[in-house]
Amino acid sequence: MLLLLCSLSCVQIDQPDFGILLQKEQEQKLYAQILREQLTYLNxxxxxxGGDPxxxxxxxxxxISFTSRLFQFLRPLEQQQAQDKLFHVVTIKDLQKMAPAIDWLSCLQATFMPMSLSPTQxxxxxxxxxxxxxSQLVEEELLTSRDMIQSYMILGLVDTLSPALDSKFRKARRELRQKLWELKERPPLPASPRWMKCVESTGDFFEPTLAAMFVREVFGPSIQSAAMELFAEIKDAxxxxxxxLSWISEETLKEALNKxxxxxxxxxAPKQAWNPELAKEEYSDIQLGPTFLQSFLSCVRSLQIRKVQHFLHPFSYHRWTGSPWGVNAYYSVPDHVxxxxAGLLQPPFFHPGYPRAVNFGAVGSIMxxxxLRIFYQLLLPGGCPGCDTHVLQEALLCLENHYTALSLSNMAPLNGSHTLLENSGDIGGLAIAFQAYSKKIAEHSGxxxxxxxxxNPYQLFFQSYAQVMCRELNSQDPQGSYSPPNLRVHGPLSNTPDFAKHFHCPRGTLLNPSAHCKLW
Known part of the structure; x- marks a missing residue:
């Protein structure tokens, strides 16, 4: 089960995730093969x-049998919604009566230490x-199969801890994942080098320290100054x-500029990553050694305690949701930041010595x-009451139809309404970055x-944008709010007349349609 802190006054208990083991919607033959591989792994x-064979x-x-029986108790999300039983608000005392096989207060107290819990939580x-x-199944099995339940919990724990155990356990887990991957007819999983695992673990447990080391190495004053200068030019654009904008009202414009x-x-990197004293305070409870497993468990326990403490005592500053070495920029609505x-502000995305066309086309369009995310609310129904909704809705419908048509030409049907906001951000981001770049080279020749x-420089700008967005679509990529990578390239470029002009695209072709949408 997944346990989450959902607010200052409640704990959220989600459904368990049984993983690939019990995905019965797959064909029966494949399902049987998956079970055999899982059984081999458990053996x-x-x-x-050291068990007797x-x-x-x-x-x-x-x-396997017990997990299958537990899985039968899960109800699809749609069924829960139809029965209006998606969430239930209870106290720990209530839950103890309904599911008495678990000592809920002790378990939750241990999970959310040092948070203080009571039966009325x-x-x-x-x-x-x-x-x-x-709970009923566990109570029944405890009467006749207590040793089996103990083994169930031990095997589950060992599986979870396998990355921190002896290499034989890690090898067993890796081979299971590889076989399950192959059963689903996917390309072989690349083996991660040992150094990568070490860096990932260090990043998980000691991010502030690693962040400070990383930015000192790759994000010096010259890079920071150049990045801030680029951002200021994009913001002005x-x-x-x-x-x-033809559809925005005077009052809404005033609010937007104020934002x-x-x-x-x-x-x-976060400001606190530069403070070594903060790192010392956060890691003071970690005991390293004498074995890697003991170090790993101490780090996990310390990290969990820090998460709870941060939840109980909110920060007065924005807490980053990603790592400084990551490449994903984001906008935080609650903190308006x-x-x-630093990972994004590196080659091949950005460098002070690059041609301006490369920096504006890649990082400039992302900025x-x-x-534009700040103003997504304006595009939602009723989000801009003082605006010219007729003009706005026409532009949004044009955008939706534009992407739907592109997806059909790419043999990949897409519902343009599901990705509308991010599509508008892609198109607007490219147009604004190009506007800023055109102004820059008009003021500075050479x-x-x-x-x-x-x-030429303009062509280089568009190529830089395309190379940032273009990649192979992974079958594991979530079907979220973004269009597939090919449409994130073709959508904005085909809606930018300047692209067609500088690449001499004939009118009426895929990347130079007869009509363009004008939203931002």
């Missing part, structure tokens, strides 16, 4: 733990029926763009996109180009 864990086989089979339970049925004035921007991590490429 392997039992043997590595015959008993291990018995306990591993019971593990409010819980938000995602699937109360599952917890009732689970956004202001000019807002003032020219931009109050916006905070953070680049490189836009974040550009503009993030600034633009550089790249050697061995027959591209």
């Amino acid at each position: 392997r864990l039992g043997i590595l733990l 015959q008993k291990v086989q018995q306990h591993a089979s019971w593990f 409010t819980l938000v339970v995602h699937d109360l029926d599952y917890l009732r049925n689970m 956004v202001i000019i763009r807002l003032k020219k 931009l004035t109050k916006l905070q921007v953070e680049m490189g 836009v974040v550009f991590p 503009a996109h993030e600034l 633009e550089m180009t790249l050697p061995n490429q027959d591209l």
Whole structure:
């Protein structure tokens, strides 16, 4: 089960995730193969733990059977919504009566230490029926199969801790993942080098310290100054763009400009990452050694305690949701701050020595996109009551139809309404970045180009944008609010007349349609 702090006064209990083991919607033959691989893996864990092979086989089979029975208690999300039973608000005392097999107060207290809990603590339970049925099944099995339940919990714990155990356990887990991957006819999983695992673990547990080391190495004053200068130019272009919108009202424009004035921007790393004393305080309870497992468990426990403490005592500043070495910029609505991590402000995305066309086309378009997120609310129904809704809705419908048509030409049907906001951000971001770049080279002549490429500066700008957005679509990519990568390239470029002009695209072709949408 997933346990979350959902507010200052409640704890949220979500459904368990049984993973690939019990995805029964797949064909029966594939499902049987998955179960066999899982059973082989559990047997392997039992043997590595020193168990008797015959008993291990018995306990591993019971593990699969018991998990299957638990899985039967889960109800699809749609069914819960139809029955108006998506969430239930209860106290720990109430839950103890409904599902008595678990000592809920002790378990929750241990999970959310040092948070103080009592029997009257409010819980938000995602699937109360599952917890009732689970409790009943556990109580029944405790009467006849207590040793099996103990093995079930031990095997589950060892599986969870396998990344921190002996190399034999890690190898067993890795081979299971590889076989399950192959059963689903996917390309082989690349093996992660040991150094990458070390860096990932260090980043998980000691991010402030690693962040400070990273930005000192790659985000010096010259890079920071150049990035801030680029952001200021993009922000100025956004202001000019807002003032020219045909659908925005005078009052809404005034509010929008006021929002931009109050916006905070953070680049490189969080401010607290530069404070070594803060790191010492956060890590003071970690005990390293004598084994890697003991160090790992101490780090996990310390990290969990810090998360709870941060929840109980909110920060007076914005808490980054990503790592400084990441490449994903974002806008935080609650804190009204836009974040550009140091990882994004590196080659091949950005460098002070690059031609301006490269920096504006890549990072400049991303910066503009993030600034436009501030105004997404205006595009929602009723979000801009004083605006010319007729003009706005026409532009939005044009955009939706534009992407739907593009997806059909790319043999990948897409509902343009689901990705409308991010599509508008992509198109607007590219247009604003191009506007800022055009102003820059008009004021400063002598633009550089790249050697061995027959591209003028404007062409280089658009190529830089396309290279940032273009990548292979991974089958594991979530179907969220973004269009597929090819449409994130073709959508904005085909809606930018300047692209067609500088690349001499014939009118009426895919990247130069006869009509363009004008939203931002």
